[in-house]
Amino acid sequence: MAIDTPAGIDSEEGMDLGAQHGDPDDPRRIWRPSTAGYVGRFFVLGLFAAFVLTAPFWVPDTQTNILSRAAVFAMVALSMNVLMGYTGQVSLGHAAFVGVGAFSAGFALTEAQMPWMFAAVFAIATGGVSALILGGIALRVRGLYLALVTIAYGLFAQEVIFNIRAVTRGGAGMPAPRPAFASGDYAYFYLCVAAVLVVWVLDWLLTSSKAGRAIQALRDDERVAASWGINVTGFKLLAFVVSGSIAGLAGALFASIETIVVSISFGFGLSLLFVLMTVVGGLGSRPGVVTGGVLFAVLPTLLETAHNAWSWWPFTALWEPLIGALLLILTLIFFPGGIAQQNEHLYRWLSFKKFHAEEHGPVANPGGGGGH
Amino acid sequence: MDESTVPFYERYRTPLIVVTVAVVFILFAVFVLDINMISVLVNGLQVGAVYSLVALGLALVYKATRVLNFAQGELGTVPAFLVFLILVNGDRSVEIDIGTLSTSKLLLATLIAIVVGAVLAVLVNVLVVQRLADASPVTSLVATAGVALLFSSAELIFFEAKARKFPRFVEGSPCFARDAEGFCTSPLAFGGVVVPWHTIIVIAVLAVAAALLAVFFRTPPGVALLATAQEPFAAELHGISVRSMSTLAWGTAGALAAIGGVLGAGVFEAISPGLMTTTFLIPAFTAAVLGGITSMVGAVVGGLLLGITVAFANSFVLAQNLTSVLPGPPQIATFLVLLLVLLVRPRGLLGKEA
Numbered sequence: 001m002a003i004d005t006p007a008g009i010d011s012e013e014g015m016d017l018g019a020q021h022g023d024p025d026d027p028r029r030i031w032r033p034s035t036a037g038y039v040g041r042f043f044v045l046g047l048f049a050a051f052v053l054t055a056p057f058w059v060p061d062t063q064t065n066i067l068s069r070a071a072v073f074a075m076v077a078l079s080m081n082v083l084m085g086y087t088g089q090v091s092l093g094h095a096a097f098v099g100v101g102a103f104s105a106g107f108a109l110t111e112a113q114m115p116w117m118f119a120a121v122f123a124i125a126t127g128g129v130s131a132l133i134l135g136g137i138a139l140r141v142r143g144l145y146l147a148l149v150t151i152a153y154g155l156f157a158q159e160v161i162f163n164i165r166a167v168t169r170g171g172a173g174m175p176a177p178r179p180a181f182a183s184g185d186y187a188y189f190y191l192c193v194a195a196v197l198v199v200w201v202l203d204w205l206l207t208s209s210k211a212g213r214a215i216q217a218l219r220d221d222e223r224v225a226a227s228w229g230i231n232v233t234g235f236k237l238l239a240f241v242v243s244g245s246i247a248g249l250a251g252a253l254f255a256s257i258e259t260i261v262v263s264i265s266f267g268f269g270l271s272l273l274f275v276l277m278t279v280v281g282g283l284g285s286r287p288g289v290v291t292g293g294v295l296f297a298v299l300p301t302l303l304e305t306a307h308n309a310w311s312w313w314p315f316t317a318l319w320e321p322l323i324g325a326l327l328l329i330l331t332l333i334f335f336p337g338g339i340a341q342q343n344e345h346l347y348r349w350l351s352f353k354k355f356h357a358e359e360h361g362p363v364a365n366p367g368g369g370g371g372h
Numbered sequence: 373m374d375e376s377t378v379p380f381y382e383r384y385r386t387p388l389i390v391v392t393v394a395v396v397f398i399l400f401a402v403f404v405l406d407i408n409m410i411s412v413l414v415n416g417l418q419v420g421a422v423y424s425l426v427a428l429g430l431a432l433v434y435k436a437t438r439v440l441n442f443a444q445g446e447l448g449t450v451p452a453f454l455v456f457l458i459l460v461n462g463d464r465s466v467e468i469d470i471g472t473l474s475t476s477k478l479l480l481a482t483l484i485a486i487v488v489g490a491v492l493a494v495l496v497n498v499l500v501v502q503r504l505a506d507a508s509p510v511t512s513l514v515a516t517a518g519v520a521l522l523f524s525s526a527e528l529i530f531f532e533a534k535a536r537k538f539p540r541f542v543e544g545s546p547c548f549a550r551d552a553e554g555f556c557t558s559p560l561a562f563g564g565v566v567v568p569w570h571t572i573i574v575i576a577v578l579a580v581a582a583a584l585l586a587v588f589f590r591t592p593p594g595v596a597l598l599a600t601a602q603e604p605f606a607a608e609l610h611g612i613s614v615r616s617m618s619t620l621a622w623g624t625a626g627a628l629a630a631i632g633g634v635l636g637a638g639v640f641e642a643i644s645p646g647l648m649t650t651t652f653l654i655p656a657f658t659a660a661v662l663g664g665i666t667s668m669v670g671a672v673v674g675g676l677l678l679g680i681t682v683a684f685a686n687s688f689v690l691a692q693n694l695t696s697v698l699p700g701p702p703q704i705a706t707f708l709v710l711l712l713v714l715l716v717r718p719r720g721l722l723g724k725e726a
């Protein structure tokens with residue numbers, strides 16, 4: 001398993017010019033980039049940040065909401081990653097959690113007249129609680145049966161919960177106005193990006209904490225983890241609740257993009273899309289799943305734009321699920337680590353580590369190698 | 373304790389409790405809630421037999437290859453769409469003219485569809501599932517979900533998001549007497565509930581399929597398949613090709629899926645992209661788990677029981693006038709049955725393992 005930079009053990013280590021901190025033979029030495037290395041990395045990261053922050057200015061104003069949608073999908077991907085990447089549990093009904101968050105936010109905003117921030121907190125809470133309930137069942141069943149339960153739950157939520165008129169106003173939809181401080185499309189996009197950033201940092205804190213390591217240990221082998229004194233039940237529930245809460249927040253943000261929530265938005269197809277963007281992005285890798293989420297959020301628009309611009313381009317937005325499904329199957333068969341596996345070196349370099357890995361073997365495999 | 377010394381009521385405790393609860397519930401439903409159980413049975417068996425057909429394929433594939441096949445539904449929708457294409461002579465802009473349709477053409481189209489379903493399933497197995505043989509069962513499930521999405525989105529691109537008319541093998545109900553205009557005056561009915569031909573046909577097809585499978589498991593290839601399911605390594609040592617056994621299982625499951633697709637579209641007399649996945653797959657999963665996921669008899673029993681339960685839930689919500697309060701009674705019933713089975717008896721009614 002990946003142990004963080006056990007530097008100075010093999011002989012190649014001394015060849016790197018950036019590795020001149022302290023005694024090169026000291027096995028406890030942690031590798032740091034050189035000054036030039038820091039400058040290069042900060043420059044690339046800065047360029048990337050500038051690109052994200054100026055993104056609304058690059059696209060037509062009518063498509064700013066697509067960017068907000070991309071940010072929300074990135075957050076959903078992070079939420080899926082907690083379950084699928086860290087704990088190795090599959091959720092084929094994640095649209096239900098997002099939907100619960102969205103309708104909770106809509107309900108809080110419209111029926112209870114709460115301020116937006118409170119509505120978001122309410123959505124996080126309901127997402128977490130619904131995940132806690134489903135997680136309680138998940139503790140009794142595992143593997144394939146758990147996958148079945150999440151599928152059935154997704155369908156149940158879509159057909160039953162989201163159609164109870166008293167709570168969701170049925171087919172007409174539940175209004176979910178934006179917060180006063182971010183009512184414009186641009187401002188709302190920045191709010192979404194900020195929220196993703198917060199979730200990213202929290203996720204990073206989780207994976208680098210003892211709890212995060214415990215969760216990943218029980219993914220690799222439940223019995224071994226238990227024998228090391230890890231509370232398997234508790235940490236599985238924790239992962240479910242964290243994932244559900246993030247999905248709830250994503251739902252609240254999703255609701256206010258179009259300022260209305262309708263039940264048909266949270267169908268089974270969306271759950272499948274969430275699974276495939278996470279797997280194609282690369283299970284266990286934060287930058288990977290976020291890339292996957294953004295990719296599948298903007299793909300329909302990209303296809304449609306290309307279709308309108310070039311007469312020879314045959315693929316419309318209708319082709320998105322087909323392309324996604326093909327990518328999913330190809331990813332599972334040929335590149336189990338997804339986009340994160342392709343960009344492995346780049347991601348490592350950008351996280352202030354060496355461009356080339358010191359350990360060999362698959363860095364990102366499905367259900368393995370979490371938390372880069 | 374020795375098996376024979378265990379008292380009767382302890383060995384069959386769970387089934388006894390289930391049967392008792394069911395009987396009490398049915399008596400309650402008939403006498404207190406005033407639900408017409410005959411109508412529940414007629415509707416429930418029709419849809420339940422389709423659940424059973426899909427569940428049979430799921431159980432067969434799971435038994436032979438330990439893969440839960442999420443594409444089982446779409447392996448039925450694609451052949452059903454093929455039947456549609458044949459019946460409209462390849463012109464997908466028109467509807468099937470059900471009045472002038474000849475049954476022999478429908479039968480021929482169905483036969484072609486069954487072959488196509490089997491070939492499609494074998495292709496899915498060889499191209500996708502066998503390449504993931506070393507991966508976890510959950511990864512295989514996700515991959516077959518990808519295949520299902522692939523098929524349903526291809527249908528959506530080719531046939532658009534609209535429902536089209538789909539024929540039944542025989543329209544109407546069995547008729548004992550007709551008046552001068554040919555209108556049926558005495559259809560087959562129990563207690564005032566008319567039994568459509570389609571219910572009889574679906575149940576008959578299920579019975580034939582189950583009987584054929586039962587016979588198949590007594591032939592040498594069937595026994596080889598069972599042996600592979602139990603212990604692939606030992607089976608291989610005895611000269612059984614594990615790969616061809618999995619091909620056999622997938623091919624049979626594909627044929628079952630195609631039959632299920634044609635009959636399932638007949639239940640609604642309409643077909644739309646993703647039909648089998650959205651309406652029959654999740655109940656079929658539940659039915660397979662209810663019956664015991666590796667048990668063929670269990671899949672049949674589970675499907676029929678779940679069909680009756682779903683029909684009951686529908687009548688209950690209608691009779692109590694709860695339609696606006698409780699949407700989607702079939703989904704509620706399916707989800708509750710799945711949870712109940714997994715929490716109380718994960719190995720199902722007739723299964724030997726969880």
